[in-house]
Amino acid sequence: MVGEVMRLSRVLPALLVLALAGTSVFLDAQTTPLGDFDRHGDVGAPKIAGAAAYNPVSQEYTITAAGTNMWAQRDEFHFVWKRLTGDFILQTRVQLIGKGVEGHRKAGLIVRSSQDPDAAYADGIVHGDGLTSLQFRRSKGAITEEKQAAIKGADVLQLERHGSTFIFSAAKFGEPFVDTEVSNIDLGDEVLVGLALCSHNADVVERAVFSNVRIIRPAKADFVPYRDYIGSVLELLEVQTGRRLAIHRSPQPFEAPNWTTDGRALIYNSSGRGETRGRLFRFDLATRQPAPIETGTLNRANNDHVLSFDGTMLGISDGSGNASTIYTVGSGGGTPKRITSLTPSYLHGWSPDGKWLVYTGGRNKEFDIYKTASDGSGTEVRLTDTPGLDDGPEYSPDGKYIYFNSIRGSATMQIWRMMADGKNPEQITNDDFNNWFPHISPDGQSIAFISFPKGIDPTDHPYYKRVYLRLMPIDGSAPKVIAYVYGGQGTINVPSWSPDGRMIAFVANSGE
Numbered sequence: 195m196v197g198e199v200m201r202l203s204r205v206l207p208a209l210l211v212l213a214l215a216g217t218s219v220f221l222d223a224q225t226t227p228l229g230d231f232d233r234h235g236d237v238g239a240p241k242i243a244g245a246a247a248y249n250p251v252s253q254e255y256t257i258t259a260a261g262t263n264m265w266a267q268r269d270e271f272h273f274v275w276k277r278l279t280g281d282f283i284l285q286t287r288v289q290l291i292g293k294g295v296e297g298h299r300k301a302g303l304i305v306r307s308s309q310d311p312d313a314a315y316a317d318g319i320v321h322g323d324g325l326t327s328l329q330f331r332r333s334k335g336a337i338t339e340e341k342q343a344a345i346k347g348a349d350v351l352q353l354e355r356h357g358s359t360f361i362f363s364a365a366k367f368g369e370p371f372v373d374t375e376v377s378n379i380d381l382g383d384e385v386l387v388g389l390a391l392c393s394h395n396a397d398v399v400e401r402a403v404f405s406n407v408r409i410i411r412p413a414k415a416d417f418v419p420y421r422d423y424i425g426s427v428l429e430l431l432e433v434q435t436g437r438r439l440a441i442h443r444s445p446q447p448f449e450a451p452n453w454t455t456d457g458r459a460l461i462y463n464s465s466g467r468g469e470t471r472g473r474l475f476r477f478d479l480a481t482r483q484p485a486p487i488e489t490g491t492l493n494r495a496n497n498d499h500v501l502s503f504d505g506t507m508l509g510i511s512d513g514s515g516n517a518s519t520i521y522t523v524g525s526g527g528g529t530p531k532r533i534t535s536l537t538p539s540y541l542h543g544w545s546p547d548g549k550w551l552v553y554t555g556g557r558n559k560e561f562d563i564y565k566t567a568s569d570g571s572g573t574e575v576r577l578t579d580t581p582g583l584d585d586g587p588e589y590s591p592d593g594k595y596i597y598f599n600s601i602r603g604s605a606t607m608q609i610w611r612m613m614a615d616g617k618n619p620e621q622i623t624n625d626d627f628n629n630w631f632p633h634i635s636p637d638g639q640s641i642a643f644i645s646f647p648k649g650i651d652p653t654d655h656p657y658y659k660r661v662y663l664r665l666m667p668i669d670g671s672a673p674k675v676i677a678y679v680y681g682g683q684g685t686i687n688v689p690s691w692s693p694d695g696r697m698i699a700f701v702a703n704s705g706e
Contacts, residue, residue: 229255230409231388234274236261238311241396244272253439255404257301259391264300264319264329265338268311270396273304275388276409283354283410283680284387287367287436290322291401296394297323301402303353304390305360307381310334316379317390318353318362322400328362328374345372350406350678355385363660367436368674370662406438410680411705413658423447423466424658424705426684428477431677431698433635433642433665438677441482445706446470449684450497451477451699453692454525455505460699461487463495465684474499474510488527497687498540501525502548503591507568509533509551511541520553522568533570542631543588543596543689544568545614552577552587552596563587563598563616577616583607583653586631588689589614590638597622597632597641607652609643609666622670627662628652631687634668636695641666642676644686657683658703680704 228234229248236244236259244259261270284303302319316330324347329340341362348364352371358380363371389407393400413424428442428451447466454461460477462484464470472494475484489495489510496518498511508525511518517537521530533551543552548568555564555574563584566574578584582601589596590611597611603621607628612619623629627645634641645662646655659682666673679685681702690699 228274229253230407231274231276234272234388235309236271237273237306237309238262238268238270240270240272242399244391244399246272246274253405253407255389255407256401257389257391257404258399258401259393260396260399261392261394262396263298263394264317264390264392267331267335267337269313269315269392270311271300271390271392273306273309273386273388273390275306275309275386278385278387278409279383281354281356281412282387283352283408283412285350285352285406285408285410285678286389286404287350287406288320289349289403289405290320291403294322294393294400295398297321298325298394299400300390300392300394301400301404302390303351304388305353305355305381306386307334309386314379314381316353316355316360316376316381318351318364318374319390320348320351320364322394326364328360328376330360330376330379332379341374341376343372343374348372352678365675365678368676370675371660371678406436408440408680408702408704410702412680413703413705417658419657424703427702427704428460428462429700429702431663431700433640433676433696433698436676440702441479442477442484443704447684447703448475449701450499450687451690451701452499452501452688453690453697453699454501455503455693457693460690461499461501461508462701463497463499465497472496472512472514474508489521489523490529492521492530496540497684498542498553500541500544500688502544502568503546504548507544507548509541509544509568511539511553513538520551520566522551522570531570533566533568534574536574539564540585542586542598545589546591546593552589554585554587561585563596575616577612578619580619584610586687588632588634590634591636592638597634599630599632599643601652605652606648607646609641623666623673628655629664630655633686633689633691633698635691636693639668640695641668641673642686642691642698643673644682646682655683657681661685663698663700 234246240261242260259272299322304317306315326343326348350365352363354361425445451460474487494513520534523530587598609622663677664673
């Protein structure tokens with residue numbers, strides 16, 4: 195088994211198979227770090243001690259706990275925690291194991307002023323009977339209060355602190371968040387944050403598994419876009435289950451991973467500031483190490499780079515000449531060839547036969563979709579001429595359609611498609627989100643895209659927002675959420691499906 199796992203570690207499927215080989219060791223010492231958390235232990239001295247485990251391969255936390263309740267003036271539960279200051283966002287997907295004994299067994303996210311059983315706190319909790327609520331104790335020894343969420347049976351939880359305000363967001367996987375908020379909860383600047391489980395019965399032990407756990411440090415409220423940056427997290431998303439694996443973190447921001455056609459690597463661009471800004475990197479999935487790609491004098495690559503369908507060529511949008519220009523180079527690097535003479539031009543797709551590049555061009559203060567020969571011969575062909583921003587064009591795998599996002603005729607950005615010659619445009623999505631960057635699965639049956647909230651400028655796709663990655667059948671049926679992400683600009687700007695169509699690579703953001 196070990197030999198087989200090591201062999202598979204060199205290719206894509208291992209990222210899933212290894213989770214089956216990984217083992218979890220239960221720990222009960224409060225001095226023992228656990229995954230991304232500092233420590234864990236019981237609060238309130240439950241009659242039966244709890245325990246916790248972390249599987250570093252599957253990145254899941256498993257907690258067992260007893261405890262009478264988390265309510266009134268005193269709590270008993272098992273707590274996996276990290277000490278934080280300032281604002282933050284906690285995320286998890288939680289599963290209570292088995293039918294349980296008490297309908298009010300509780301699992302979720304919690305922020306406490308201390309480990310004292312009567313400490314002030316705020317939490318986002320799902321109960322065994324499906325009740326989903328924001329609970330809080332305003333001061334030490336006070337009576338617990340509750341705001342019930344307008345949802346039952348949530349399994350995706352998010353708890354955000356913004357000063358003394360706590361926002362609890364909950365969803366059934368596949369659906370958008372439902373928010374519940376409470377203000378004027380002063381827990382002090384330094385708090386304990388993490389995962390909680392309570393059996394609601396002193397003589398009963400319950401068990402829960404927490405996956406997709408994220409501790410996010412959002413951008414400061416006064417950050418200046420394109421001047422101030424926070425770090426990036428490279429993630430792999432299993433499309434059908436929503437399972438996420440964080441595989442690389444860096445305080446230096448990077449963006450927009452392409453998946454190579456052999457399944458062995460990702461290509462992304464470095465952004466922000468510093469010596470590596472504007473460079474392209476190949477991230478090896480077996481070694482989990484990035485290496486720069488040679489692009490000659492080009493050193494301002496943006497997050498619009500695309501591999502050809504056969505994987506032999508790489509198209510680059512680069513601003514070294516002060517305006518984004520499209521170049522091509524061998525996928526292993528080399529001396530780039532300039533393709534577009536007019537700027538700005540932002541590349542988004544190759545035709546399946548490799549003959550055409552499709553891109554967004556800014557011409558005469560209007561952004562439309564164009565195509566041009568990938569060898570640089572001939573002149574560009576304008577495919578859209580409707581007023582309003584058209585962006586993100588990408589060919590379907592059969593070459594019949596070009597999918598794109600457009601503001602035309604709507605107050606929000608929506609997904610459209612047209613024939614490869616620009617004829618017969620038709621709208622694909624129609625909802626309250628701002629939908630960007632449609633990416634078609636290798637089998638041509640699904641569309642993945644990023645959805646920004648309605649409250650932003652629909653012509654913008656900014657950094658550092660609470661966004662969704664959504665999946666929609668190619669027939670235009672209702673989309674479902676497949677990832678709840680803090681990201682935005684640079685998260686999924688480019689085609690990023692794995693070759694077998696099982697996974698998507700993307701970038702989330704978090705400060706230190």
